[in-house]
Amino acid sequence: MTTETIEWTAVCAIDNILPNTGVCALVNNRHVAVFRVGQNQFHAIDSIDPQSNASVLSRGLLGSLGDRVVVASPLYKNHFDLHTGECLENAAYSVRAHAVRVAGEKVEVALS
Amino acid sequence: MKMMKIIVVGHGMVGHKFLEEMHQLQVPGVHVTVLCEEPRPAYDRVHLSEFFAGKRAEDLSLVAPDFFEQSGFELRLNTRVASIERRNKTLTTQDGEILAYDKLVLATGSSPFVPPVRGNDRERCFVYRTIEDLQAMAAAGAISRSGVVVGGGLLGLECAKALRDLGLQTHVVEFAPRLMTVQVDDEGGRILRNKIEALGVHVHTSRNTTEIINGATAHHRMVFADGTHLETDMIVFSAGIRPRDELARQCALAIGPRGGVVIDSVCRSSDHDVFAIGECAAWNEQVFGLVAPGYDMARVAARFIAGQEQVAFAGADMSTKLKLMGVDVASIGDAQGRTPGCRSFRYTDENKQIYKKIVVSEDGQQLLGAVLVGNADEYGTLLQMALNGIALPADPEFLILPSSDGKAKPGLGPDALPDSAQICSCNNVSKGQICAAVADGVTTIADMKACTKAGATCGGCVPLVTQIMKAEMAKRGMAVNNHICEHFAYSRQELYHLVRVGMIRSFDELLAQHGKGLGCDICKPAAANILASCWNDFVLKGELASLQDSNDYFLGNIQKDGTYSVVPRMAGGEVTPDGLIAVGQVAKKYGLYTKLTGGQRVDLFGARVEQLPLIWEELIAAGFESGHAYGKSLRTVKSCVGSTWCRYGVGDSVGLAVELENRYKGLRAPHKIKFGVSGCTRECAEAQGKDVGIIATERGWNLYVCGNGGMKPRHAELIASDLDKDTLIRLIDRFLMFYIRTADRLQRTSTWRDNLEGGLDYLKQVLIEDSLGLADELEAQMQHVVDSYQCEWKTAVTTPEVRQRFRTFVNSEQGDQRIVFMPERGQIRPARAEELATDIADGAPV
Ligand code: SRM
Ligand SMILES: Cc1cc2nc3c(=O)[nH]c(=O)nc-3n(C[C@H](O)[C@H](O)[C@H](O)COP(=O)(O)OP(=O)(O)OC[C@H]3O[C@@H](n4cnc5c(N)ncnc54)[C@H](O)[C@@H]3O)c2cc1C
Ligand code: SF4
Ligand code: FES
Numbered sequence: 001m002t003t004e005t006i007e008w009t010a011v012c013a014i015d016n017i018l019p020n021t022g023v024c025a026l027v028n029n030r031h032v033a034v035f036r037v038g039q040n041q042f043h044a045i046d047s048i049d050p051q052s053n054a055s056v057l058s059r060g061l062l063g064s065l066g067d068r069v070v071v072a073s074p075l076y077k078n079h080f081d082l083h084t085g086e087c088l089e090n091a092a093y094s095v096r097a098h099a100v101r102v103a104g105e106k107v108e109v110a111l112s
Numbered sequence: 113m114k115m116m117k118i119i120v121v122g123h124g125m126v127g128h129k130f131l132e133e134m135h136q137l138q139v140p141g142v143h144v145t146v147l148c149e150e151p152r153p154a155y156d157r158v159h160l161s162e163f164f165a166g167k168r169a170e171d172l173s174l175v176a177p178d179f180f181e182q183s184g185f186e187l188r189l190n191t192r193v194a195s196i197e198r199r200n201k202t203l204t205t206q207d208g209e210i211l212a213y214d215k216l217v218l219a220t221g222s223s224p225f226v227p228p229v230r231g232n233d234r235e236r237c238f239v240y241r242t243i244e245d246l247q248a249m250a251a252a253g254a255i256s257r258s259g260v261v262v263g264g265g266l267l268g269l270e271c272a273k274a275l276r277d278l279g280l281q282t283h284v285v286e287f288a289p290r291l292m293t294v295q296v297d298d299e300g301g302r303i304l305r306n307k308i309e310a311l312g313v314h315v316h317t318s319r320n321t322t323e324i325i326n327g328a329t330a331h332h333r334m335v336f337a338d339g340t341h342l343e344t345d346m347i348v349f350s351a352g353i354r355p356r357d358e359l360a361r362q363c364a365l366a367i368g369p370r371g372g373v374v375i376d377s378v379c380r381s382s383d384h385d386v387f388a389i390g391e392c393a394a395w396n397e398q399v400f401g402l403v404a405p406g407y408d409m410a411r412v413a414a415r416f417i418a419g420q421e422q423v424a425f426a427g428a429d430m431s432t433k434l435k436l437m438g439v440d441v442a443s444i445g446d447a448q449g450r451t452p453g454c455r456s457f458r459y460t461d462e463n464k465q466i467y468k469k470i471v472v473s474e475d476g477q478q479l480l481g482a483v484l485v486g487n488a489d490e491y492g493t494l495l496q497m498a499l500n501g502i503a504l505p506a507d508p509e510f511l512i513l514p515s516s517d518g519k520a521k522p523g524l525g526p527d528a529l530p531d532s533a534q535i536c537s538c539n540n541v542s543k544g545q546i547c548a549a550v551a552d553g554v555t556t557i558a559d560m561k562a563c564t565k566a567g568a569t570c571g572g573c574v575p576l577v578t579q580i581m582k583a584e585m586a587k588r589g590m591a592v593n594n595h596i597c598e599h600f601a602y603s604r605q606e607l608y609h610l611v612r613v614g615m616i617r618s619f620d621e622l623l624a625q626h627g628k629g630l631g632c633d634i635c636k637p638a639a640a641n642i643l644a645s646c647w648n649d650f651v652l653k654g655e656l657a658s659l660q661d662s663n664d665y666f667l668g669n670i671q672k673d674g675t676y677s678v679v680p681r682m683a684g685g686e687v688t689p690d691g692l693i694a695v696g697q698v699a700k701k702y703g704l705y706t707k708l709t710g711g712q713r714v715d716l717f718g719a720r721v722e723q724l725p726l727i728w729e730e731l732i733a734a735g736f737e738s739g740h741a742y743g744k745s746l747r748t749v750k751s752c753v754g755s756t757w758c759r760y761g762v763g764d765s766v767g768l769a770v771e772l773e774n775r776y777k778g779l780r781a782p783h784k785i786k787f788g789v790s791g792c793t794r795e796c797a798e799a800q801g802k803d804v805g806i807i808a809t810e811r812g813w814n815l816y817v818c819g820n821g822g823m824k825p826r827h828a829e830l831i832a833s834d835l836d837k838d839t840l841i842r843l844i845d846r847f848l849m850f851y852i853r854t855a856d857r858l859q860r861t862s863t864w865r866d867n868l869e870g871g872l873d874y875l876k877q878v879l880i881e882d883s884l885g886l887a888d889e890l891e892a893q894m895q896h897v898v899d900s901y902q903c904e905w906k907t908a909v910t911t912p913e914v915r916q917r918f919r920t921f922v923n924s925e926q927g928d929q930r931i932v933f934m935p936e937r938g939q940i941r942p943a944r945a946e947e948l949a950t951d952i953a954d955g956a957p958v
Contacts, residue, residue, distance in 0.1 A: 012922040020658035023922035037630070053945060054674035055928055059662045063632030065598070072633035074662030074670050
């Protein structure tokens, strides 16, 4: 078993994300969409929407479909599972999900 | 096998029904040719008047686009048959061509009767039968101030209404002492006259025209037998119809005593290879001037020719309902009470101008006839009772008495009708067929029309068809699932009421009380939209912001590359030179692509989120406001230049457009709303293609509603004429709020209208006659929205916690470097995928 050191990057304060919305963070030059679901649940996936190739997923609407917590792309309305990055309509458009944690007042992201 | 050659003479409503029947029967070995004198294929004459309300000839067509390819039938336009040579079984066209037939079907219809008075052939004298007639009338209408309709029957009144809508001072001249002599009695005629006069049409009864000469104050002078006269610029004769039996006379077929080709019960003439159907035929010495009996004949003749023996035409019910705005008139069966021993019940309300009469059989068991004037709500029920011989209740008078006395009206639930009951007489659709369509999945009235044709012709049966459809759906436990999404088991309309009645002001509250899950990209924007329609709070205030989709969240329309567009409001399309310069300077400074939109304003494309507040700050400083190009809300009020500059204008269309745009700006609705205001009937603002269209007349404004461009164009319908500005605005307030209350999510006014139970009449009743008693409330709600308007962009740039959300990255001031523009025609455009450096394109670290 190898142990990698996970590199956490603080992206913003909790208060910088309005509940039930997302923001886009630049983490090691990667566009990462960080979402706040309710008051204190956080998720991160790539922000680039593979169908349009535009960095817009952070601006999608949050919600649930069945048991899955999802974001809808604002461009072509595909849904992405916030836990896995899977695109529900077309697996070929899936994106990567990243780890998030709250440290003190800060939201931190680790690229996967 | 030898081909059977069938020739149909006349491609009118009934001729085409015959073709449809033949096609459906799929008889092998027949070749059908149809000869049509008119320059266009069959169209819906019943709705001819809608031509004036904006319908185009194509809209009225009865022929499915691929009908002739599919059926293999042959259509020849502009081909009049000149003579028939029965001995050789041939006919000759006006061009001298000779065609042979095995079976000949005459479907030549009828022609309007023009009374033989001197001067009836002067110019600007018309009849009312074809699209060409109407085109000629419209042209004359544009240069006339007044018009007379000769004839106060069903058609005459419809025509009078059309003249009035053309903006003419309108008169009806009737020979008999009352209007609609055939259908109503004296008392009904009196009330009807009041109603028609209230529409602004002058009625002259007992007038016998003797000649038409030059007028002193108008184009014509009509001189009457009693020595009086009337001056008018144009005249339309609508004094009855005469069957077009000239071909039959020429080839010596038997002709009825009052004209018409004599037919037997299978529609054969006195020559067994020649059939006659529709208005040119006389059955039992009777000619039928309605479409339903003609359709019946077409079905019978087609089946008989196809070899089915067990068919017969057995006469027809002549009940009718006038399809006139604001005037309900209906007549059923023995309206005049001519059956021996019959008894009648009457009800008159002088105040509301309502008259109702029913005629019942001697034993009180059967309904024989009815007259309804001023309110014809009971038409469907009474007609079904009469047609199906349904036993009358003990006190039949309650059928027509208003129900305010506590006793419920003896209704006729759909269950009381047998499956065989004919519900739509125009298209011969039975209750059983409507139920079968529901079983096949039809759940809206629009689909029902498309699938069974029930309700697609005169529309009189629509309320009953809807009732039966709903009852059947309920029976099948298929209460239509109009739930907005998986989180709310409600339609948008229901959610609207829950929000309003429960004074709900947030999505969390709504979800907690009425929903489940987290919500989604369907219910959140819909809820945000409803909350805005009801309470009109700033759309980015607190929790509301999280409900908005990207367009509303960033107050701009997202483009394919993730940039946004900037559309400042230019009410009515009016903009000052300084305004234009300011817009130009901003565009130049931020390097935005600039284009005029289809909505008469300027759109600036290519703004990154962090640029939006800066751009808007400058635009606001130059006097601009948000154009709401992003919202499900009022977009633009398109205008033409109007009377201020245009030599033809009769109203200040720009002034009104600016006023309306400023009144309704920011109003959130189930879908976007567009207006148009034109200064005269030339309609340069294309108002009839808008949700709300207004056209200036000499006396005020005509109001059209529920038009649409876009994917499925629909012409708007006229709902009121010659309004003064205050009345106009009140009606628009009511219209918009009623739409906002009752439409589905993302339903434009046009689809809403197409699915509105009761159709245009119902809409008029609610808006104009205030039949639901809602008018004050609707107006008050609108006033609240108007009074609480704020420019969203102004609030956004001046509210720090909102403004700080306009950034590309939460952790960097940098812009989105993946947004790359290329030059094109002196401006920018988004780079295409192949023009981007790959390392940027795939989003990997650079
Ligand atoms: C910018 C503009 C095209 C242009 O360059 O001229 C435009 C652009 C868009 N139209 Fe449009 N429409 C524009 C005038 C029209 C018109 C013409 C008009 O308004 O007279 C129509 C037909 C009239 C009508 O609506 O009845 C029109 C019918 C549509 C439709 C079809 C609506 C329908 O009911 O069938 C859509 C799709 C929809 O709304 O669902 C649409 C949707 C759109 C969207 C929002 C599509 C989208 O989601 O990206 C486009 C983005 C707007 C933007 O980025 O600002 N646009 N669109 C026009 C903006 C007008 C304005 O100043 O606000
Ligand atoms: C304004 C208006 C409103 C109406 N409203 C209603 C209503 O509400 N309800 C209702 O039931 N009915 C209504 N009617 C009546 C209805 O339109 C007719 O009953 C129906 O059109 C009759 O159909 P048809 O095919 O017999 O005749 P038409 O539709 O008149 O068709 C006959 C066709 O034959 C052509 N033709 C004639 N002679 C020749 C020839 N020698 N060679 C080639 N072609 C020829 C004619 O040009 C015409 O195109 C209305 C009619 C009008 C004009
Ligand atoms: S609609 Fe009439 S008033 Fe307006 S510009 Fe056209 S012609 Fe002139
Ligand atoms: S009765 Fe005329 S459309 Fe149904």
